Amino acid sequence: MPEIEQLRKALIRKTREQVKERYGEREVHVIRAASVLQDLDPAFNLLAEQAIEWYGAHFPELQRIVKDNERFLQLVSKLGERKNFTKEKAGEIAGEKAGEIADAAGKSMGSELGADTMVELRALASNALSLRQERVALEKFIDKEMRRIAPNFAEVAGPLIGAKMLAESGSLQHLAMQPASTLQLLGAKKALFRHMKNKSIKGPKYGFIYQHPLLHKVALKNRGKMARSLGAKLCIAVRTDFFGSRKKIGEELLRALEERAKQLK
Amino acid sequence: MQEIFPGVFAKEKMLFTKNFAPGKRVYGERLLSESGVEYRQWDTFRSKLAAAIKNGLDTLPIKAGSKVLYLGAAEGTTLSHISDIIGEKGAAFGVDVSERVMRKFISICEERKNIVPILEDAAKPWAYGKYLEGTRINVLYQDVSQRDQAEIFLKNAEYFLPKGGWGLLAIKARSISQRKKAQDIFEEETAKLARLFIIRQVINLAPFEKDHTMVLCEKSG
Ligand SMILES: C[S@@+](CC[C@H](N)C(=O)[O-])C[C@H]1O[C@@H](n2cnc3c(N)ncnc32)[C@H](O)[C@@H]1O
Numbered sequence: 185m186p187e188i189e190q191l192r193k194a195l196i197r198k199t200r201e202q203v204k205e206r207y208g209e210r211e212v213h214v215i216r217a218a219s220v221l222q223d224l225d226p227a228f229n230l231l232a233e234q235a236i237e238w239y240g241a242h243f244p245e246l247q248r249i250v251k252d253n254e255r256f257l258q259l260v261s262k263l264g265e266r267k268n269f270t271k272e273k274a275g276e277i278a279g280e281k282a283g284e285i286a287d288a289a290g291k292s293m294g295s296e297l298g299a300d301t302m303v304e305l306r307a308l309a310s311n312a313l314s315l316r317q318e319r320v321a322l323e324k325f326i327d328k329e330m331r332r333i334a335p336n337f338a339e340v341a342g343p344l345i346g347a348k349m350l351a352e353s354g355s356l357q358h359l360a361m362q363p364a365s366t367l368q369l370l371g372a373k374k375a376l377f378r379h380m381k382n383k384s385i386k387g388p389k390y391g392f393i394y395q396h397p398l399l400h401k402v403a404l405k406n407r408g409k410m411a412r413s414l415g416a417k418l419c420i421a422v423r424t425d426f427f428g429s430r431k432k433i434g435e436e437l438l439r440a441l442e443e444r445a446k447q448l449k
Numbered sequence: 450m451q452e453i454f455p456g457v458f459a460k461e462k463m464l465f466t467k468n469f470a471p472g473k474r475v476y477g478e479r480l481l482s483e484s485g486v487e488y489r490q491w492d493t494f495r496s497k498l499a500a501a502i503k504n505g506l507d508t509l510p511i512k513a514g515s516k517v518l519y520l521g522a523a524e525g526t527t528l529s530h531i532s533d534i535i536g537e538k539g540a541a542f543g544v545d546v547s548e549r550v551m552r553k554f555i556s557i558c559e560e561r562k563n564i565v566p567i568l569e570d571a572a573k574p575w576a577y578g579k580y581l582e583g584t585r586i587n588v589l590y591q592d593v594s595q596r597d598q599a600e601i602f603l604k605n606a607e608y609f610l611p612k613g614g615w616g617l618l619a620i621k622a623r624s625i626s627q628r629k630k631a632q633d634i635f636e637e638e639t640a641k642l643a644r645l646f647i648i649r650q651v652i653n654l655a656p657f658e659k660d661h662t663m664v665l666c667e668k669s670g
Contacts, residue, residue, distance in 0.1 A: 187583050188540045192565040195580065196558055199566045203548045203555070354549050361546075363596070365627065 211356050214329040217322050218347035224319045231312035232257055239305055242266060242297045245288040249281055254316055259285075261309035264302050266292055336421035339434025340414075340441070341396070348392045349418075360426035367422075368393065368415030393418075398445045406448035413444045450483055454509040456534035457491075457502060464491040464499050466533035470560045475529040489533065493657045496527040497592055497619045500657035506665065507650055509534075510588050510615035517541040518586045518609055520571040520601065521593035523550045525557040525564070531590075532561045539563050540584060544577060546570045572601050574608040581609055592619035599641040606645050606668060614668045616646055622660040631660040638664075645670055 232253040239256075240247055243266040250256045258277045263269055269289035275282035297305070326347045330338035334356060338346045349370050353359040362370070369376060371391030379387040390411040393399060402410045417437045424433055450458045450465065458465040465481065465488035472487070474480060479490040493499040502509065511517060515535045522528050522543030531541050543558070544567045545551060551568050558566045569577045571593055586609045591602050602618050610616065620638050622631035639648055646666035654661040 188565070189562065191580060191583075192540075192558070192562070195565050195567060196555060199551060199555055199568045202568050203551050355547065358547060358549070361595075 211333055211350055214326055214333060214347055215351045215354075217326050217329070218344075218351040221319065221322050221326065221344075222348070224315055224322070228312055228315040228319070229253065231308065231315070235260065235305065235308045235312055238308070240294070242294045242302075242305075243269075243289065243292050244294050245292055246285065249284050249288060250278060254313065257309040257313050261306050261313060264306055265297070266294065334422060334425040335430070335432065336425050336434035336437070337418065340417050340421045340437050341393070345392050345395055352392070356422070356426050360422045362419070364412075364415040364419040367418045368411050398441055401445045402448040410445060410448050413441060417441055450488065454502070455512045456536070457509065458488060464493065464502060465489060466491055466530045469533045469536060469563070473560055475557055476524070476526050489530070491530050492526075496530060497654055497658060497661060497663060498527050498590070498617070499530070500654040500661075501617075501652045501663035501665075503657070504652050504654065506652060506663070508615075508665065510617070510665075511535060511590075514538040515541075515588055516584050516586050517588045517590060518581065518605065519543045520589075520591040520605060521545060522554055522566070523547075523592075524553040527590075527592070528554075528564055529557055529561065532564050535563055537563070540565065542567055542577075542581065542584075544569055544571050571605065572597065574605045578608060586610055586614060588615045588617065590617045594621045594624045596624055598624065599638045603642065603645055610668050612668055612670065616642075616664070616666045616668065618642070618664045618666070619654075620662050620664060621658075635662050642666055 236247060236253065236256055239260050246256065246259070246266075250259065255278060259269070259274065262277065263273055266289040269285055271282045271286040274285045278285055323344065327343040330343040330346050330350075334346065334350070341349060349367065350356060350359055352370050353362065359367075369388060369391045372388035376388055379385050389408040390399065393411060393414050396414060398414065399407055399410050417440065421434060421437055424431060450460050453459045456466060458467075468480065468487040468489045474489070476492075476495060478492055481488045481490065491499040493503045511531055511534055513534070513536045516539065517531055517535065519528055519531065519541055522545040525543060528541055528543050535541060540563050542565045543554060545554065546569065548568065551566060555566050558564045565580075567577045567580060571591070572595075589602070589606055589610045591598065591605070593601060595601065598618070598620060602616065606614075606616060620635055622629075622634040625634050625638065635651065639651060642648060642664065645668055647669045648664060648666045650665040652663045652665070654663060
């Protein structure tokens with residue numbers, strides 16, 4: 185079968201190109217970014233906890249006053265030793281709490297740290313903080329990319345939720361081929377499995393879209409209904425982006441959803 | 450090893466095919482050598498065709514030399530066993546829309562000289578008709594888990610399958626409706642096929658797959 189052999193070779197080459205092309209251009213990078221984003225917060229928290237715990241040896245009272253990890257790390261990285269925690273300097277970061285902080289620094293029960301240790305600690309704090317900056321930058325990137333790749337879908341879902349859904353399903357094409365009910369539940373795999381194993385546990389009503397602001401504007405008992413409407417509109421949006429004319433219908437869909445949310449208040 | 454269909458073997462309740470690409474695995478399956486021949490275990494939980502055979506398929510239209518059009522190739526798990534069965538003189542065309550699964554599938558096509566990849570939507574047979582012009586297809590196999598699976602199957606049969614050609618269609622009830630009873634769905638979908646096919650056998654794939662059947666049919670018109 186020499187013809188089939190030739191055809192096979194040609195089709196392998198062609199398919200390779202097609203895969204490469206589709207992979208190279210569209211959604212791969214935003215999918216990566218969305219997956220990194222989901223890892224960034226836990227990574228930040230892990231480092232932050234370590235740094236805060238460590239710094240506690242020097243200035244244990246600070247933990248009780250400053251609860252926000254990011255703020256705490258900014259203080260450590262900028263000011264270092266607690267003797268630098270004057271009302272004025274702490275105020276630049278911690279605002280109204282500055283007085284309390286300065287006061288606590290004055291009568292702290294923490295031990296003195298060597299200069300080397302302090303260098304390490306400040307570096308750790310500022311590295312952890314850089315993960316926060318990375319997150320902001322990544323969110324901007326995702327926002328821009330999602331609006332380029334799937335403008336209607338990004339409009340209705342919100343770029344971040346949209347990106348998570350896209351990452352979960354693997355490609356825009358796959359996403360566009362899902363029924364509305366699947367979009368509604370995308371990201372609820374664990375809850376779905378729990379329900380399938382044990383039917384007495386209620387099935388989930390929403391996955392990633394749980395984070396959608398409109399879902400929180402309706403009465404609790406109506407959330408399932410709202411989620412269903414949202415799933416349906418997302419389905420239209422993503423299909424228009426992938427198969428359709430790329431006509432701009434996102435705003436219109438979103439307005440319809442806002443109306444629906446008012447009814448379900 | 451006992452040969453239960455030409456090219457399909459059974460031993461200790463497990464199914465095997467002769468490895469057409471000796472030494473190579475496709476999806477982590479077991480390799481077994483016996484009297485100088487290497488066999489690959491055919492996992493009934495991973496392949497619906499294996500499940501259908503296990504559950505009593507009467508006729509296996511896929512045999513040495515067959516020309517198969519396979520819709521929903523995915524990563525080529527089932528197709529790799531079809532490749533084993535059809536051998537040197539056979540050819541199988543694997544169609545799938547997803548570039549994600551295609552990447553793996555292409556590498557399998559490179560290892561096996563009798564499978565050809567086609568990255569297209571099976572609902573648009575005209576898009577790949579040109580590749581099949583020179584080949585007389587004997588068997589149409591489909592497993593796409595789509596709502597309009599019966600329509601896709603019929604459309605492809607109209608395009609590519611001559612009278613007397615065989616069809617194997619895996620029907621997934623849950624792709625069609627979440628609410629209706631699986632049995633009702635199977636009956637409705639099978640009834641649609643009667644337009645072009647004589648239904649030879651309908652096999653439930655439990656316990657290997659939930660709410661799935663395999664329909665074996667022969668083209669009448
Ligand atoms: C359940 S998997 C098939 C598994 C495969 N038959 C096996 O046993 O190794 C279904 C596949 O159908 C593909 N598919 C779904 N809709 C399709 C369409 N319209 N055209 C082609 N492929 C499709 C999906 O990308 C997926 O890879």
